[in-house]
Amino acid sequence: MNINQYYQTIKTAIETNHPDITIQREQTQTPGNKNRIRISKKGEKASPLLSLDSYHDSYENGKPLNDTVQDILDDWKELLLKIPDIRESDINDWEKAKHHIFLTLVSAELPLPEGTLSQSCLDLKLTVHYRLASTKRMVQSFPITRLLAEKHWHIPEKEIFRTARQNTETFFPPSLFDMGDFLLCRYASAIHGDKELKAGEMIHGNGFLPPSLYILTNQQMVNGAVTICHKGLLAGLCRRFGKPFYVIPTSVHETLLYPEPENDSTKEIFSPNKIKQLLHRVNRSHVPEKERLSDSLYYYDGNKLILHEAGGDDNE
Numbered sequence: 303m304n305i306n307q308y309y310q311t312i313k314t315a316i317e318t319n320h321p322d323i324t325i326q327r328e329q330t331q332t333p334g335n336k337n338r339i340r341i342s343k344k345g346e347k348a349s350p351l352l353s354l355d356s357y358h359d360s361y362e363n364g365k366p367l368n369d370t371v372q373d374i375l376d377d378w379k380e381l382l383l384k385i386p387d388i389r390e391s392d393i394n395d396w397e398k399a400k401h402h403i404f405l406t407l408v409s410a411e412l413p414l415p416e417g418t419l420s421q422s423c424l425d426l427k428l429t430v431h432y433r434l435a436s437t438k439r440m441v442q443s444f445p446i447t448r449l450l451a452e453k454h455w456h457i458p459e460k461e462i463f464r465t466a467r468q469n470t471e472t473f474f475p476p477s478l479f480d481m482g483d484f485l486l487c488r489y490a491s492a493i494h495g496d497k498e499l500k501a502g503e504m505i506h507g508n509g510f511l512p513p514s515l516y517i518l519t520n521q522q523m524v525n526g527a528v529t530i531c532h533k534g535l536l537a538g539l540c541r542r543f544g545k546p547f548y549v550i551p552t553s554v555h556e557t558l559l560y561p562e563p564e565n566d567s568t569k570e571i572f573s574p575n576k577i578k579q580l581l582h583r584v585n586r587s588h589v590p591e592k593e594r595l596s597d598s599l600y601y602y603d604g605n606k607l608i609l610h611e612a613g614g615d616d617n618e
Contacts, residue, residue, distance in 0.1 A: 305337060308358045313339075315371050327354065341378045350381040353440055355590070377437045384435035393432065394454035402433050403446060403462070404470040407528040408554060409595050417447040421463055423531065424609050425598055426551070430466050433473065440524055467531065474520035476529040478505040478539070481515040481558065511542045513563065518549075519556035526556045527595055536602045546603050548574070548610065550581060551595035574599055574610055 303311070313325045324342045328351065337354040357370045392398045410427050414420060419430045431443040451462060504511065518539075519526030530536060530549060540546060543561040550558040563572055582597045601610040 303361070305354065305358045308361060309337070309339070309354060311367065312357070312371050312374065316375065320375075339374075341374075346382060350378055350435075350442060352377055352381075356440065373439065377439055380437045381435050381442060384437070394450070396455040396457055399432065399455070400465050401469070403430055403466040404433055404443075404473050405429065405463070405466045405528050405531065406431055406525045406554070407531065407595070412592070412594075415445050415447070417449050418445045419448045419451055419459070419462065421459075424600065424607065425596055428463070428528070428531065430462060433469075436473070436522065438522055441522070467533070470528060471532050474522060474524075474526070474529075476505050476532055476535060477503055477517075477519050477521050477523070477526070478559075479517045479519075480504065481517050484517055508538075508542065510544065511539070511561075513543075513561050516559040517556050518559050523555055525554055527551060527554050530557055530600075530607060536607060537604075540602055540604050546601065548577065549600035549602060549607065550577060551598070551600065552581070552584070553589050553593045554595055555593065557595075 309327055313327075316323055316325055322343055326340045326342070328338045328340055337358075338351045339354045340349050340351050342349040352374060357374055360373070361367060361370045405428050407423065408414070408427050408429060410422070410425055412427075414427075414429065420427045422428075430446040432446055434442040434444070436442065446462075451457065451459070455462070504516070518529055520529055536549075539559065545562050545564075547559050547561045550560065552558055560572065560577070578597070578599045581599065585594050585597055599610040601608050
């Protein structure tokens with residue numbers, strides 16, 4: 303079922319069972335034509351926008367249709383409870399706004415809304431957003447513009463990014479999973495319909511982490527790639543791995559970590575050049591353009607995150 307058919311199906315299902323609810327589809331003017339749905343109900347203070355793409359992806363990955371419909375309704379109700387009554391004066395007031403801003407990490411090639419406050423990070427960009435509300439599956443926010451910051455906040459850009467970084471670590475704590483364990487749990491959940499089956503969380507503790515491929519994201523698994531910018535996080539993981547590691551920027555939602563192999567045969571199979579080529583192919587075939595980060599490979603050497611080497615050739 304393509305996304306158009308999926309939208310018509312969930313719209314009919316929800317509006318038939320809830321006649322007081324109206325669902326409208328919207329497409330943002332961003333690369334990849336990101337699809338969203340706006341859910342409205344007479345008498346409610348807001349009409350939240352939800353990501354149609356994320357629910358459709360869950361359906362395509364094996365989640366039952368009725369479960370995705372219920373997820374939409376649950377997220378909508380949760381957001382309605384959390385969305386505060388925010389006035390423009392609150393956004394323009396730094397002392398109030400500073401408690402809402404956070405960072406996202408996006409591709410340097412991704413066109414941003416005009417004037418978005420951003421900062422270079424390797425070959426990526428950090429952007430500042432204002433959080434309206436969030437659920438366990440999504441975040442309602444909007445980007446902060448440089449004009450707003452200069453006209454109303456009168457705060458040095460360095461201080462804005464420092465505050466946003468601290469908030470990001472508080473709003474969206476990191477999560478680490480062994481990739482094999484994570485995929486096995488997802489497969490079992492899809493087969494048995496057990497929504498509570500989850501991979502083991504490994505971010506906590508100081509114990510040794512054996513050689514493996516790890517997923518680094520945040521607890522919501524939304525815009526989780528920015529966790530590589532959390533203060534001291536990569537250094538702590540390096541101590542637990544006992545060695546430097548590669549960082550593979552698979553999407554805006556997560557990165558993969560791979561400790562530097564010591565075995566010669568493993569070094570050959572997982573050489574930086576082969577990882578880079580695989581990343582390039584996967585980016586073109588499986589990652590939506592709006593969620594793509596980079597074709598580059600990164601390396602944490604124990605002190606800092608560096609650009610290991612450039613990405614693949616589009617002509618490959």
